[in-house]
Amino acid sequence: MRVGGIERHPRQDGSGCRPAVATAVISRRPTLEHRWRANSLWLVPMACIAAGAVAAAVLLVVDGAVGYDLLPTSVLGTPTAVQTVLSTAASAMLTLTTIVLTVMTLGVQLAMQQFSPRIVRALLADRRSQLAHGLFAATFLFCMVTVAKVDDQADPGHQVPTVTVAAAYLLLLASLVALVRYVHVAGQSLRVAGLIDLVGDNLRAEIDRLFAVEHPVLQDSATVVSGDAGVVVVVDSAALVDAARRGDDCFEMLVRMGDFVPRDAPLLRSRKGTAPDRRLVRRAVLLDNERSHIGDASYGLRKLVDIAERGIASSPYDDPVTAVQAIDRLHDALRQLCVRRLPDGLHHDADGVLRLVTREVAWHGYVAIAFDELVELSKSSPLVARRLLAALDDLVAVAPAERRAPLERQRARLLDRVDDEAIRLVPDVQGLGAGTDVTVDR
Template sequence: MRLTRFLYAVRTSLWLVPLLCVLAGVLIALGTLWLDRRSGYTLVPQSVTGTPSDAQTTLSVFATATASLTSLVLTVTLVVVQLAMGQFSPRIVGALLSDRSSQLAIGLFGATFVVAVLTLREVRGSDTGTVPGLSVVLAHLLMVASLVTLVLFVHHSGQTMRATGLIDLVGDRTRDLIASSFPAAPHAAADPAVVLAREPGSVVRVDRAGLVAAARRADCVLELVPVVGDFVPGGAPLFRVHPGPGRAGDGAGPAARVRPEEVARLVLVGAERVHAEDPPYGLRKLVDVAERSIAQPFDDPTTTLQALHRLHDLLRQLAARPLPPGEHRDEDGVVRLVERRLSWDGYVRLAFDEIRLAGASTPQVTRRLCAALQDLKSVAPPDRQAPLDRQLRLLTAAVHRAYEDEEDVAAALTPDAEGIGSGADVTTAVRLDSITSDAGVRPGARLRG
């Protein structure tokens, strides 16, 4: 039991690995200094290390820099812990403090510091004197390693401070614990008509040309089960294999000819969604910003309007464009790959549903939504009007539930591109008659251009 407690303390402590690294640095520095003394300080010539004065200056800079780097790493670690406690969960702090990457970074900087200080004490003289060449070279190598580690640590900390990084940190450790603590499930016969995902993650890229070629070779049709951007658990269905048009009655033959490893490699699964092939992800992030801005304690509807501006623009770009098909054909025109795609209704709901529900009691948000929906209705073709009409209908109902006074309801449902600032009820009316009269043109006549 004592050994178990000791191992637990080792795994969860922040100080042990850095302390061991510092002790290792002391021992290595003492060993190189002993070798330098035994050789009469001739192992590495001063043409490499510089004069004693040069070596003292360089080692002093190294010691100062590594002390600053150590402080930086500790500060960043504390900031990450504070953010994790405030935004996610206090219970995630243990996983951050036991992160080996941070511990090794602190340990390397500490070891470089002690090597530089111990080596500096051994330098004798100024322009002439003795320089422990091997120890100076060791200090240079450790400093280069520290700079590389600093860059890697900054990258690692940036990844850790993201929600995805923290969630993956806990999820991966728990997954490993399940694999080591619970017996494996009984091996069941694999369905040849289903290709399973090899690892968990979000679908970020699909090599459609490669999948069409693979399906053509196997004379089958591949059905991509998840939508691009979906999270796929490890071992979940990634593809379903269907017989090709010429083999409608033979379901086993094409499935047997498909190589699951080859097909699975043509789908890239990552830790989180990216923009590469996932346009809805951009809308998803804008909606998150908009919804978070009108939630307590932020209460910042202006930021919500800025996000709505961009959502309006994106949907306007999509309104009249044909959406990509979900069928992919080979060079003979035979369908070889089918997948689900987000429809126009899906884009509209993704952009407006959550903001409409969260911002029904905020006049700026409802007025901006009305303006966006009215403008989209003016450019969307007839077959795409229904989703916009649905949003207007639900928005009207939500505003009536939020306000009791009819004047407030009417004001909240007035289209306004700036929330409150450019609607018909807050701006002056444009009078063309006065313009034409001032220009000497008969009122009611058409202006050229």
């Protein structure tokens, strides 16, 4: 039973109720933890400020005990120079703290509007940002306390608390490093991938904390699984071929460049059933939180398609000219690609023995990435439909015979999709402005 908000249980002999002290103590732990996390935005910086004040007081006592002249002025500077440096540093740190907090507020507002209002707590609870804010504020306070103890009118040997001033210089250096790191982290965290990773990492940490593993995933000794979650951005084929050669084996990649791999998901397996070197494979297959252009040509096509789609479907702010510009670059990329040899995914060693099999995008896959979605959306924009027709006509004309079929299918889909008398479907590299229906025929 519950009395006055405290859980009570009957005694073993049934003689009444006793307060469940242990239960009450345990029930407070989640409450305290929640309050700590909810209020850590200001608790962590305040703890840093308090630590800075305590450190300044302790070091000033140390200076008084060992003497103010423990370090020479050739290292720290004259009393007047020290005063100038610390005064300027304190002013700069106060300004920096204000700017950083302002930028963080604007970034949170942008993320809230762009992605989700529920992302705010995750951004504010980022411990790295809180420590950076706390370090800047603590450095400001430390410099203010220290500069007050520098007296260029005192007797020589009692003018500069050298240990405290040296600590202030170190804090300033740490603040500069933290500022560069903070700018990097802030820029990364405001990307789509950074925000998704922030929430995803927090979610996975809570899953690890709250739920015990009941049914472990069975792992085959011939299969290497990922140690963490991420997107495949690098596959060091040379290292994998060399490892397979040394083990007289043949490896098969189970993921391709740009794939997202959950934690403990398969990366690679041995076709001969032997156990590959897991550490070597995990070093050769690099995971990151976002796809990269390096070694992943299809990602460039994907981004151009995204830009074009936003230009077509971003009502009420339709921007078909931007979509046409993106299709220009898709056209150029496919025109270059259609006459080139595409990798077959078979990697041999120096003796010609097959050692590694990777998954690669085929020609019809590149065509699908570039045109499938845009053809589907083309009916809503005459400019886009005309530009797509011009691109497909040109690609069909220049592509080798064995690569024309996917392009011809896309062209047929476009003609069938844009079966509308209101749209003059004429090939036009400008969308509207270069077609035969709008130019002078000489």
